[in-house]
Amino acid sequence: MPDSQAAADKKASKPDVPVQLIVFRLAGEEYGIRIEQVKEVTLTPEIARMPKTPRFVKGIANLRGDIIAIIDLEERFRLRTSSNEPVTGVTYTMALEAKDYTIGIIVREVPQPLSLPAASIEKAPEFIQDLNINDKYIEGIARVENRIIIVLDMLKLLTPEEIMQLKPKATSSAATERR
Amino acid sequence: MKSREQEYRELFMAEALEAYDAMSQHMSVLEKRPGDEGALNEVFRLLHNLKANARAMGHDAIGEVAHRMETIFGQIRSKERPFAGSMVPVLFSGIDVLGGMIRAVGANQELTENLPLIENLDRVIEGEEPVLLDDDESGSEEDATRKLELSDLVYIPIKKLDHLLNLVGELIIDRDRVLTLAQEIGDTTLQTVTAHLSRLADDLQYSVMDARLVGVGTLFNKFPRVVRDVATAEQKQVELTISGQDIQIDRNILQIITDSLLHLVRNAIGHGLETPEERVKAGKPEIGQLVLSAQTDRDNVLIRISDDGRGVDVERVRRKAVDRGLLTREAAARLNETEVHNLLFEAGFSTAEQVTEISGRGVGLDVVKLAIDSLGGQLRVDSKLGQGTTFTLVLPTSIAVKGALLFELDGHPYALPLMHTDSVVSLAPEKLHVVGGTLLAKVLTENIPVVRLADLLADNDDALLPANRAALTGAQDIIITNYNGRKLGLIVDRFLRQQDIVIKPVSQPLDMIDLFGGVTLLGSGQVCLVLDVPAITRLFLSRRP
Numbered sequence: 173m174p175d176s177q178a179a180a181d182k183k184a185s186k187p188d189v190p191v192q193l194i195v196f197r198l199a200g201e202e203y204g205i206r207i208e209q210v211k212e213v214t215l216t217p218e219i220a221r222m223p224k225t226p227r228f229v230k231g232i233a234n235l236r237g238d239i240i241a242i243i244d245l246e247e248r249f250r251l252r253t254s255s256n257e258p259v260t261g262v263t264y265t266m267a268l269e270a271k272d273y274t275i276g277i278i279v280r281e282v283p284q285p286l287s288l289p290a291a292s293i294e295k296a297p298e299f300i301q302d303l304n305i306n307d308k309y310i311e312g313i314a315r316v317e318n319r320i321i322i323v324l325d326m327l328k329l330l331t332p333e334e335i336m337q338l339k340p341k342a343t344s345s346a347a348t349e350r351r
Numbered sequence: 352m353k354s355r356e357q358e359y360r361e362l363f364m365a366e367a368l369e370a371y372d373a374m375s376q377h378m379s380v381l382e383k384r385p386g387d388e389g390a391l392n393e394v395f396r397l398l399h400n401l402k403a404n405a406r407a408m409g410h411d412a413i414g415e416v417a418h419r420m421e422t423i424f425g426q427i428r429s430k431e432r433p434f435a436g437s438m439v440p441v442l443f444s445g446i447d448v449l450g451g452m453i454r455a456v457g458a459n460q461e462l463t464e465n466l467p468l469i470e471n472l473d474r475v476i477e478g479e480e481p482v483l484l485d486d487d488e489s490g491s492e493e494d495a496t497r498k499l500e501l502s503d504l505v506y507i508p509i510k511k512l513d514h515l516l517n518l519v520g521e522l523i524i525d526r527d528r529v530l531t532l533a534q535e536i537g538d539t540t541l542q543t544v545t546a547h548l549s550r551l552a553d554d555l556q557y558s559v560m561d562a563r564l565v566g567v568g569t570l571f572n573k574f575p576r577v578v579r580d581v582a583t584a585e586q587k588q589v590e591l592t593i594s595g596q597d598i599q600i601d602r603n604i605l606q607i608i609t610d611s612l613l614h615l616v617r618n619a620i621g622h623g624l625e626t627p628e629e630r631v632k633a634g635k636p637e638i639g640q641l642v643l644s645a646q647t648d649r650d651n652v653l654i655r656i657s658d659d660g661r662g663v664d665v666e667r668v669r670r671k672a673v674d675r676g677l678l679t680r681e682a683a684a685r686l687n688e689t690e691v692h693n694l695l696f697e698a699g700f701s702t703a704e705q706v707t708e709i710s711g712r713g714v715g716l717d718v719v720k721l722a723i724d725s726l727g728g729q730l731r732v733d734s735k736l737g738q739g740t741t742f743t744l745v746l747p748t749s750i751a752v753k754g755a756l757l758f759e760l761d762g763h764p765y766a767l768p769l770m771h772t773d774s775v776v777s778l779a780p781e782k783l784h785v786v787g788g789t790l791l792a793k794v795l796t797e798n799i800p801v802v803r804l805a806d807l808l809a810d811n812d813d814a815l816l817p818a819n820r821a822a823l824t825g826a827q828d829i830i831i832t833n834y835n836g837r838k839l840g841l842i843v844d845r846f847l848r849q850q851d852i853v854i855k856p857v858s859q860p861l862d863m864i865d866l867f868g869g870v871t872l873l874g875s876g877q878v879c880l881v882l883d884v885p886a887i888t889r890l891f892l893s894r895r896p
Contacts, residue, residue, distance in 0.1 A: 220878040223808035273859040332860030
């Protein structure tokens with residue numbers, strides 16, 4: 173979806189066009205993703221942990237014949253505190269379309285669609301740094317009534333470099349260093 | 352199995368008929384727009400190919416006509432003369448005659464030279480006026496009686512076959528799931544239906560795999576020319592013998608090994624075979640022998656490249672390995688002959704002292720090895736000093752289905768391709784010994800390093816801690832893997848079973864991790880990672896204590 177970014181920019185410039193978001197909760201806060209980036213929401217399928225991947229990559233799962241990586245954003249953003257037990261029980265997976273692949277994001281509650289005017293999304297302010305989320309993933313903050321929704325730019329968050337944290341390079345280079 | 356001649360004939364017929372149809376069409380275009388460059392170029396190209404193919408198949412009569420027409424179209428194309436006047440009916444009848452001849456080949460009839468036409472074509476080439484007898488009439492008569500024919504062969508882009516194969520792979524996975532479910536539910540009607548579905552899925556799978564098979568000859572037959580060119584450049588005398596062209600293999604596998612085979616053949620001529628003088632001095636015939644052969648071995652295809660050249664000088668390889676810093680002198684001295692041969696496949700190893708244009712292209716045997724690894728195949732080398740070298744490629748017939756050993760680790764199923772599995776053993780901890788921090792198991796007469804797979808796959812990349820035998824309790828299930836002659840025992844939690852699996856590639860971005868050759872879905876719907884033995888072996892070597 174290389175042009176969704178461009179489409180997003182265009183929408184932002186026209187305040188009267190409503191923006192459709194899929195809203196989900198991470199550690200009590202509300203986050204939103206543009207609906208175009210969400211392929212589907214399902215019950216989380218069985219996940220097989222994949223060794224040598226960052227901890228927040230929960231593993232791989234079979235989603236209608238596609239084998240996709242499943243990641244846990246709470247762990248990715250280090251939002252988990254002691255009162256926040258690891259995700260257990262029934263969870264849901266949002267399948268998102270990244271540039272060249274599909275990836276699953278695990279969430280505790282069923283994500284909800286939300287339509288709001290583009291003007292209600294503000295550029296992210298400085299204080300975002302406190303949220304442990306690098307501000308480059310944040311498209312803006314939406315204020316709806318008394319809710320605050322952090323709108324994420326998934327395409328930036330889901331690049332291979334971000335997901336892999338470039339960690340496996342060490343493993344592959346080991347191959348060249350034998351002996 | 353069809354004979355090769357028949358297969359070639361069918362291919363020739365399909366191509367020739369297609370060319371004939373296309374030429375007829377382009378001729379009609381030219382009649383309306385004589386200057387149409389696209390049509391002119393196409394007719395020229397088609398005639399040229401038809402000529403070459405016909406001559407290669409021994410249909411000289413077609414070749415003669417096509418050659419002359421090609422000449423005329425060459426003149427028109429280079430604007431020496433226009434597509435006009437009395438040459439037009441001659442060219443039209445030329446196309447018709449070609450069509451007739453092609454059909455005659457298809458009907459197994461003898462071809463006869465059409466002398467009036469050839470004479471007319473010659474006249475046109477010379478710029479003379481052709482003799483148009485009742486040419487127009489005979490031409491139209493043929494038109495009236497002409498039958499429209501469609502070829503019995505269809506060309507399919509390999510992409511479509513790839514897609515079909517992927518779909519069948521998915522179907523097989525779902526079939527296994529349905530079989531498992533039917534077993535659990537225990538309904539007899541359901542079981543009968545699933546059994547039938549299962550047979551159909553099997554048939555479909557084999558049909559699709561079969562459709563992708565091509566004769567090894569399609570690749571082998573390109574080599575006489577390669578060998579001739581390389582031999583000339585290297586000033587060697589080489590006689591190439593090819594056998595097993597009829598052996599069938601998946602087209603994509605053949606595609607992947609093309610460069611490897613080219614490399615091995617160049618190597619054999621460049622480094623393996625000696626110059627005629629050297630050969631005479633060594634008491635061998637002047638002409639070196641190079642054999643390219645294929646044969647089937649159970650589910651695999653073996654491709655061999657043998658030469659009767661100087662063979663691998665084991666001592667020199669040892670020295671080189673030490674010089675290149677791959678091994679210490681002591682370690683090199685301990686290696687047996689096979690282990691020394693396997694050094695040839697290490698990255699950055701090449702014994703050729705001087706890099707020649709033909710064989711030294713900056714890639715070594717390690718690149719060949721990697722290509723074969725990527726297919727889940729094996730590369731072996733046998734050599735006798737002074738007598739020659741044989742490289743053997745052990746390749747799967749088909750990419751889709753592989754035999755695998757399933758086992759459990761940390762509650763998850765994993766698979767390991769049988770191609771790289773040597774044996775499985777269950778050993779009590781007392782049977783294992785710790786030598787230099789590494790566990791060793793004595794299996795038959797060999798001492799094999801053993802490692803807990805769970806430790807090897809742990810997230811950090813530091814060196815493994817020295818092995819502690821006391822930490823092992825109860826019999827240990829060990830899979831002995833074999834890669835490039837290196838055996839490695841992997842301790843797993845539990846063996847599950849042996850099964851044919853359909854391997855799907857790991858999706859991006861996780862494909863950056865090379866430890867897994869792919870994933871497969873089990874009948875239970877579980878996702879199962881498939882270990883890549885070459886990468887596991889390398890990981891062990893880089894992390895051993």
